[in-house]
Amino acid sequence: MDAATVRERVTELPRDPGVYQFLEGDTVRYVGKAVDLRARVRSYADPRSNRIGRMVKRADALDFAVTDTETQALLLEANLIKRYQPRYNVRLKDDKSYPLVQVTGHEFPQIEITRDPNREGATVFGPFTSKTNVETVVKALREAYGIRGCSDYKFANRDRPCLDYDIGLCTAPCTNEIGREAYLADVESVERFLGGETDVLATPLRREMEESAQSKEFERAANLRDRLEAVESFHGGDADAISSQSDERTVDVLGASVEGERATVARLHSERGQLVDRDRHTLSLPDGDDVAAVFGGFIPQFYAERELPDALLLSERPDDMDVLDWLDAEGVSVRVPGAGREATLVDLALKNARRGANAPDELRALADELSMSAIERIEGFDVSHAQGSSVVGSNVVFAGGSPEKSDYRRKKLDEKNDDYDNMRTLIRWRAERAVAGRDERPDPDLLLIDGGKGQLDAAREALTEVGWDVPAVGLAKAEEIVVTPIRTFDWPSDAPQLHILQRVRDESHRFAVQYHQTLRDDVSTELDGVRGVGPQTRRKLFRRFGSLDGIRSASDDELREVEGVGEKTVASIRERF
Known part of the structure; x- marks a missing residue:
């Protein structure tokens, strides 16, 4: 995508806050947030760094989502980066998410701040942008309602109240200082506040602040004032209601585009008013079906194994009355908004659907060409060595068209200058682990061998010997010819x-070469101890000549061409060999 194309695409963007994505095919390469989408994306016509410049050149599509606030854009950006792991984004290695507040499903529920909600039956609120603010509010909730913060283990093993009871943070249900019915009533008040009813906590805090001021306890009154400000801004700073209905916690926005026998449905998903996910889905359909018919077929299929949202915002009402009756019976509100914020979101979903209808689907096209039902997961293999020394194999994984680096594996192989046999050994290693159940990764839909017919035949021999039934193809680098059996x-x-x-193929090659160079540079060799040949010079010699045999057979003039190698060093090398 050149500068002119970026400027042209910018005209499609609104001047609202939101999130934008640069894509290469269907692969997300970069995700960013903006207060003004049009102004921010326009700056990519003249990128300020080489890294972003390379990203823009590789991108061939631009996608965006509108949000109501900058805070919501921040949260959506974080969710999309975690989901797609774009190559050109800076990503935290520990992959931390924004804080949430969790009220457990225990007989006497516990309140806790978490980044990884995993308690069965728990009610989760958030995400929130400020952990400090969340901590302040949770402490205020505990002081006001006495909800416990201890673990279930500590709760079950108390025979007398702990310090939290003494300082007013807990009503000690563990030792029956409060009955279960009264405790659950306090829990309900806490959940009402976390659900958006700010007055549940703000009112008692304001009353206590005023009483402290009248009693001339000014320091406590100031502390309560600061806490009240945090409480009153808690939902205002982080909430971004897509739905105008306060009781709708989950909302899906659907837009559809029909082209011939193919339809694309784009979905925007909101939880507690926050846009947290977006996806596109392709349907095959008979000629003549319109958008209303598409929704009538898509909705029951898509939600058959998923939880229904509280509301569906659609560009058109489904034409199937059975579907509408089912949604009504399940308590789902179905709306086709004509104006306002909800209509804007439906328009956004429509734009996403129309883009999806025109974008090439690499994996679908590959499956069609290879006469396979579907391809989602591909494993690539390559072997790297230097004339039979430091032989290594790589095994990379792509899922949904994107690399899954946590599933990458590498294997040091026996030193052998035989590309076919090395590939056979590498594939046998992977197949044996899969068949024996020693590899925790799921089986791929397709194996890609870096090489032509010879490497592919060797790989298929190994698959047959072990009995691992996975299709394999080869990609010959010189002619870019795809080889199948x-x-x-x-x-x-x-x-x-x-x-x-x-x-x-390129990623498996890069991963193999990287491992090979690491081994080759670190091994002990006959060059160790040679005067004038330190670690850097040794690496340069190996990179220039590939192996000890290559160094041994090099002429004096060729050796001197290596930086750092002079007459005395050449003489020392000759003496050693």
């Missing part, structure tokens, strides 16, 4: 199915 494909250079295979 029954035929070869010479696809055009712009074919989307070729692009995905090239990315997997």
Whole structure:
């Protein structure tokens, strides 16, 4: 995407806060947030760093989502980065998320701040942008209502109230200082506040602040004032209601585009008023179906194994009365908004659907060309060595068209200058682990071998020997020919199915070479102890000549071409060999 294209695409963007994505095919390469989408994205026509410049050149599409506030854009950006792991975004290694407040499903519920809600039956509120603010509010809630913060283990093993009871943070249900019915009534008040009823906590805090001021306890009154400010801003700073209905906690916005026998449905998903996810889905349909018919078919299929939202915002009402009756019976509000914020979101979903209808689907195209029902997960393999020394194999994984780096594996192989046998050994290692259940990763839909017919035949021999039934193809680098057991494909250079295979092949090659260079540079060799050959010079010699045999057979002039190698060093090398 060049500067002119960026400026042209910018005209499609509103001047609202939101999140934008640069895509290469269907792969998200960069996610960013903006107070003004149009102004922010326009700056990418003249990127300020080489890294972002490379990203823009590789991108061929631009997508965006509008939010009501900058805070919501921040949260949505974080969710999308975690989901797609874009190559050009800075990503935290520990992958922490924004804080949430969790009220457990215990007989006497506990309140806690968490980044990873995993308690069965718990009610979760958030996410929130300020952990400090959350801590202040949770402490105020505990002081006002006495909800416990201790673990279930400590709760079950108390025979007398703890310090939290003495300082007014807990009403000690563990030792029956409060009955269960009264305790649950306090829990309900806490959940009402976390659900948006600010006065549940603000009113008693304000009353206590005023009483402290009248009693001339000014320091306490000031502390309560600060706490009251945090409480009153708690929902105002973090909430961003997509729905105008306060009792609708989850809302899905659907837009559909129909082109011939194919339809694309785009979904925006909101939880507690916050836009947290977005996706697109493709449907095959008979000629003549319109958007109303698409929704009538899509909704029951999509939500058959998913929890229904509280509300569906649609661009058109489904034409199937049975679907509408089912949604009504399940308590789902179905609306086709004509104006306002909800209509804006439906328009956004429609734009996403229309883009999706025109975008190439690499994995679908690849599955069609290879006569497979579907391809979601691809594993790529390559072998790297230097004339049979420091032989290594790489195993990379792509899921949904994107690398899954946590599933990458590498293998040090026996030193052998035989590309076919090395590939056979690498694939046998992977297959044996899969068949024996020693590999925790799911089986792939397709194996991609870096190489032509020889490497593919060797890989398939290993698969047959072990009995691992997974399809495999090869990609020959020189001609970019795709080799299968029954035929070869010479696809055009712009074919989307070729692009995905090239990315997997290039990544497996990079990962193998990286490991090979690490081993080659770190091994002890006959050059150790040679005068004038330190670690840096040794690395340069190996990178120039590939192996000890290559160094041994090099002429004096060739050796001197290596930086740091002079007459005395050449003489020392000759003496050692």
